[in-house]
Amino acid sequence: MQCKTARPHPSRHGRLAKRRALGSESPWTEKRRQSTGSVASVKSRVTAQHVADKAGVSRSAVSRCFGDGLVSDDTRKRIEAAAEALGYRPNAIARSLTGRSTGLVALLLAEMENPHVDLVLKKLLLAIAEADKRALVIPETPRQDVTESTMHALDYQVDAIIVVGGTVSDRVVGQLRALDTPVFQFGRQLDGLGGVACDSHLGGLLGGQFLIRSGRRRIAYMTKASQTDSNQRRRAGLAAALDAAGLPLLEEHSEENSFEGGYNAATRLFARLERPDALFCFNDMFALGALQAAAAFRLRVPEDVAILGFDDIPMAAWPAFGLSSLRPNLDAQVARLMAMIAEVCDGAPPRRTVDLVVPELVIRRTAC
Amino acid sequence: MQCKTARPHPSRHGRLAKRRALGSESPWTEKRRQSTGSVASVKSRVTAQHVADKAGVSRSAVSRCFGDGLVSDDTRKRIEAAAEALGYRPNAIARSLTGRSTGLVALLLAEMENPHVDLVLKKLLLAIAEADKRALVIPETPRQDVTESTMHALDYQVDAIIVVGGTVSDRVVGQLRALDTPVFQFGRQLDGLGGVACDSHLGGLLGGQFLIRSGRRRIAYMTKASQTDSNQRRRAGLAAALDAAGLPLLEEHSEENSFEGGYNAATRLFARLERPDALFCFNDMFALGALQAAAAFRLRVPEDVAILGFDDIPMAAWPAFGLSSLRPNLDAQVARLMAMIAEVCDGAPPRRTVDLVVPELVIRRTAC
DNA sequence: CTGAAAGCGCTTACAG
DNA sequence: CTGAAAGCGCTTACAG
Structure with missing residues (x-):
């Protein structure tokens, strides 16, 4: 899809010629007359030159008025009136070309x-x-x-x-x-x-320490299989906390980083002979899936198993879930x-x- | 926050002078030398002129090569090689100024x-x-x-x-x-x-007909109080279905269009003497809140009350919810x-x- | 097919 | 404080 503007290529007379042609006439009027019928009208085509003509000043003055502002009160007033009447706004594209930023x-x-x-x-x-x-x-x-x-x-x-x-x-x-x-x-x-x-490492550490403090001993880290940066850091933080408490790090992976992934991974965890008593999940979606799996296994949360997420997405706060989580302070x-x-x-x-x-x-x- | 480019204003010699100054030297080299230290380097500053110089053609040729493409095979090859070597890409901003679209x-x-x-x-x-x-x-x-x-x-x-x-x-x-x-x-x-x-009206109609067909007789429309366009159309569609079946349209409003809003509105509905047996919700978030409220009232869904949403957001499909909804076919x-x-x-x-x-x-x- | 020139709409030293 | 002129990087009739 290549976009081309519908209007015909402008005729080639120079700036001076154009100024004369325009006179003090509003560019709007001119535009309407030129209109090809398809692209209707108006607005955006008003240029600094139009404003300058109408205000009886130079293009430079108009530019300064909308830029660094070194203009006398009188000219400023005239320019602003003209701009207002014409509906002029500087073309951000053209402006950026001169070396200013594009914004x-x-x-x-x-x-x-x-x-x-x-x-x-x-x-x-x-x-x-x-x-x-x-x-x-x-x-x-x-x-x-x-x-x-x-x-x-x-x-x-x-x-x-x-x-x-x-x-x-x-x-x-x-x-x-x-x-x-x-x-x-x-x-x-x-x-x-x-x-x-x-700070993912710190988050892992804080979450781990909290779970340990609340009496959990078989803590599992649940994550998607991929080795993203934040994933590794959260895991390392948790591992540090467990290590300090002399506890093992259980683990379970899933391919997708989603509700379903969390459901499946938790299901595998719950099916183990020695069931974990806490799940630290890579993120909240994972945790919500795990929560659903716990319900399927008729496990009480948090009595039988604690579930901790990461991200504190809005849904975590919903009464239906009440998911504990780590809030990244966005x-x-x-x-x-x-x-x-x-x-x-x-x-x-x-x-x-x-x-x-x-x-x-x-x-x-x-x-x- | 006004952004200004860090580099000093370019010196004022014209194009010809600049071409001579550049010679066949790569612009990259030049840039590094000019570098102020802060804004480091390279890439984006390569212009069509640099490519033209390197390929031994005119700027026009380069432009055509990247534009409508009317160039001989030979020059095209030379230009593409030069562009490749220099890492040239046309400046979309400048390009759009000539009357082409901005994309x-x-x-x-x-x-x-x-x-x-x-x-x-x-x-x-x-x-x-x-x-x-x-x-x-x-x-x-x-x-x-x-x-x-x-x-x-x-x-x-x-x-x-x-x-x-x-x-x-x-x-x-x-x-x-x-x-x-x-x-x-x-x-x-x-x-x-x-x-x-x-088609919100049709959605309201389809949903209403479905609820009626499944035996519901006290059907309530739940929505936020505001009179948005789609809101009114959904309501009208439902009303039409109910009207055709000779059933009344119950209604309940909430200020916010959210989970909490749905929870609150449904709570008020369930507290009525004659409880509705179906809730048609303006959207899925509303419906999920209503679902939560039903649980709080120990109502069985769908036995005691049917709940129908609108939008079919991904969450609707989650096993935790299994929310029936109208999918807008995005x-x-x-x-x-x-x-x-x-x-x-x-x-x-x-x-x-x-x-x-x-x-x-x-x-x-x-x-x- | 190709290059020189004018132009897109704006800004910015420069010289009043 | 102000205007004329040159320039940003590109494209496009125009005339070879």
């Missing part, structure tokens, strides 16, 4: 399955809008991986790139590091790339990330380190 | 609470990427409503605007209609604005919408009508 921040979505990502995406979108920037959101598709997405983002001269979730290979990280455009990661801790993440993460982006926009070199945000243990019914 | 599609998110919207957003993002366009996603914030978001989208000369969800007033629709840029609505049926939507909606966008990109006038997609009744445990 665009690319969001590379490498993973979209987990509802946690939905929340992250929403918060980032809001934060970007609040920072008066626009989000260019590029999902990873079957045909386009992170590298490809990055290229697309670069084509639009974005001010910064945020990689959200997903498995980004070291090779790709190397490429990203070398870019002119600052790249940040959200929710991962890959070396050499700045960003923010929940708002703090988003705020830190936006601060980093503000820094590079102010000309600072991009950070190369990941800010870890401390997760909070949220205790509800499934583990207490 | 940008704006997604105006007027509502982000419902998980259904998450799914819509994901599907639209994927579809836009597949159509080889980029999504500019602009959420409605406390400070910026749809009108403001539209202005921002227009600043970037997007090819089309998609308004997703939310309450868009008639006044705003008027404004949107008048735009040069084609605007489409997703999931609503406001007059005068093209788009796609689930893929068909997205496909239709993208086809409309492709049309206007090919120069056709934007449609002014809404394509209705037939919802499908998905029967699970809560109503059967």
Whole structure:
């Protein structure tokens, strides 16, 4: 699908000629007359020159008025009146060409399955809008991986790139590091790339200590089989807590990181001869699946088995579940990330380190 | 947060002078030397002129090679080799300035609470990427409503605007209609604005007929208090079915369109002297809350009360719920919408009508 | 098929 | 404080 604008190519007379042709006539009127019928009308085609003509000043003055603002009160007033009347807004695209920023921040979505990502995406979108920037959101598709997405983002001269979730290979990280455009990661801790993440190791540790304190002795870590970064860290944190208490680390894997995956993995765990008395799940969806499996086995939660999740997705708080979980403190993460982006926009070199945000243990019914 | 590029303003010699200065030297080398230290390096700054110099052709040739393609095999080969070596990609921003499209599609998110919207957003993002366009996603914030978001989208000369969800007033629709840029609505049926939507009236009718057929006689419609378009249509469809069967339409409202809202509204319904034997809920989240309320009242579902949702969100299929629902057939909606966008990109006038997609009744445990 | 030139809408030193 | 001019990186009639 190649998009071409419907309007005919503009005639070739120079700026001066055009100014004369326009006179003091409103560009709207002119546009209507030229209209080909299909693309109807108006607005966006008003340019700084139109405003300048109407206000009786130069294009430069109009530009300054909407830019650094070095204009006299009188001209400012005239320009603003003209702009208002014409409905003029500077063309962000053209503006960015002169060396200013585009005001665009690319969001590379490498993973979209987990509802946690939905929340992250929403918060980032809001934060970007609040920072008066626009989000260019590029999902990873079957045909386009992170590298490809990055290229697309670069084509639009974005001010910064945020990689959200997903498995980004070291090779790709190397490429990203070398870019002119600052790249940040959200929710991962890959070396050499700045960003923010929940302190997964600490989360694993806190969760483990809590389960131990509440009297659990046979604690199992449930996760999908893949070796993502945050997965390993959570596991390591839990292992450290168990190790300190002289307890073993049980484990069970599943292929998919989902409700069904959690259901299946927990089912296998519950079928073991020595059933675990606590499940520490890689994330909340997994935990909810496990919860469902416990019900199928007629196990009481938390009496027979405690279940602890990670992410504290909104559903965890639902009365139907009351899932205990570790809250990654998304708002703090988003705020830190936006601060980093503000820094590079102010000309600072991009950070190369990941800010870890401390997760909070949220205790509800499934583990207490 | 105003972004300024860190690099110093380029010196003022004209193109010819610059060409000479560059010679056949790679732009990369030059860039490294100029580097201020902060913004490190490389890539994106390679321009068509660099490629032209390296390939020994004109800028025009390079442009054609990446554009309509009217170049000889020989020059094409040389240009492609040079571009490859330099890592050149055309600057999409600059390219769009000449009258071509920006390749940008704006997604105006007027509502982000419902998980259904998450799914819509994901599907639209994927579809836009597949159509080889980029999504500019602009959420409605406390400070910026749809009108403001539209202005921002227009600043970037997007090819089309998609308004997703939310309450868009008639006044705003008027404004949107008048735009040069084609605007489409997703999931609503406001007059005068093209788009796609689930046939809510038909959904209400189908759901009502189904409940009646399964023997229900006291059927209540549960919804948030607001009078959104789709809400009214679903209600009207249900009312039509009930009317035809000579049954009354019970009703209960809630302020928020959420799990808690559904829980509260259902609680009030169950507390009535004459308890309804079926709940038709505005959406699945509402229905899940109602399901929870039924459990609290120790009502058997579906024996004592049938519960029917709308949207068929992924959770509806979870074994924990088994929620019967109406599936809006999102893929068909997205496909239709993208086809409309492709049309206007090919120069056709934007449609002014809404394509209705037939919802499908998905029967699970809560109503059967 | 190809290059020189003008133009897209804006900004920014420069010289008043 | 202000305007004329050059430039951002690209495309597109135009004239070879």
